[in-house]
Amino acid sequence: GCSMAQKLVQALSTRGPQLLSAAVAYSKPRLATFWYYAKVELAPPTPAEIPRAIDSMKAVIRGFQTGRLAQLTVREAVRNGLVATEVLMWFYIGEIIGKRGIIGYNV
Amino acid sequence: MIPPVQVSPLIKFTRYSALLVGMIYGKKRYDYLKPIAEEERRVEAEEKKKREELERIAKELAEGSPSV
Numbered sequence: 001g002c003s004m005a006q007k008l009v010q011a012l013s014t015r016g017p018q019l020l021s022a023a024v025a026y027s028k029p030r031l032a033t034f035w036y037y038a039k040v041e042l043a044p045p046t047p048a049e050i051p052r053a054i055d056s057m058k059a060v061i062r063g064f065q066t067g068r069l070a071q072l073t074v075r076e077a078v079r080n081g082l083v084a085t086e087v088l089m090w091f092y093i094g095e096i097i098g099k100r101g102i103i104g105y106n107v
Numbered sequence: 108m109i110p111p112v113q114v115s116p117l118i119k120f121t122r123y124s125a126l127l128v129g130m131i132y133g134k135k136r137y138d139y140l141k142p143i144a145e146e147e148r149r150v151e152a153e154e155k156k157k158r159e160e161l162e163r164i165a166k167e168l169a170e171g172s173p174s175v
Contacts, residue, residue, distance in 0.1 A: 033108070040111035044123045051114035056117035082119060090122045094129020099137045107137065107144035 006052070045053060072080075099105050 053120035056161040091129040095133035098133020
């Protein structure tokens with residue numbers, strides 16, 4: 001007969017709640033840390049911050065125009081590149097949400 | 108725990124704008140691709156039907172000829 005399947009179901013039904021509570025206990029503090037940082041770092045900009053963002057953008061454009069580009073250190077340039085890459089990845093996350101599929105368009 | 112980093116508003120603004128633009132782009136492209144895929148599926152089904160029809164005729168001819 002299918003004794004292995006029966007044993008699996010038995011094991012799940014007895015150990016299942018244990019594993020579940022263990023998983024919850026493990027993840028709770030880590031989720032709390034994640035939320036603690038995400039609340040500040042991943043939060044969307046408040047309406048008050050938007051003018052500051054526009055000012056920063058103008059400062060960046062002015063920096064391009066005045067040739068501050070030549071004074072950038074490699075370290076700063078690499079850091080800016082990483083930040084730009086991260087912002088670009090948010091575009092792809094948005095595309096995944098918009099097309100309602102992770103890989104490819106499920107048309 | 109180290110305190111969370113105060114992210115500059117420019118980065119926050121561009122991140123969420125990129126997210127929004129991505130969502131809109133994904134939705135628009137999906138709406139564009141969906142009718143094209145349906146059309147292709149329809150054409151494929153029609154051609155498959157024709158092919159099966161031809162195969163059926165060919166099979167009947169092949170079965171019919173020995174007895175002819």
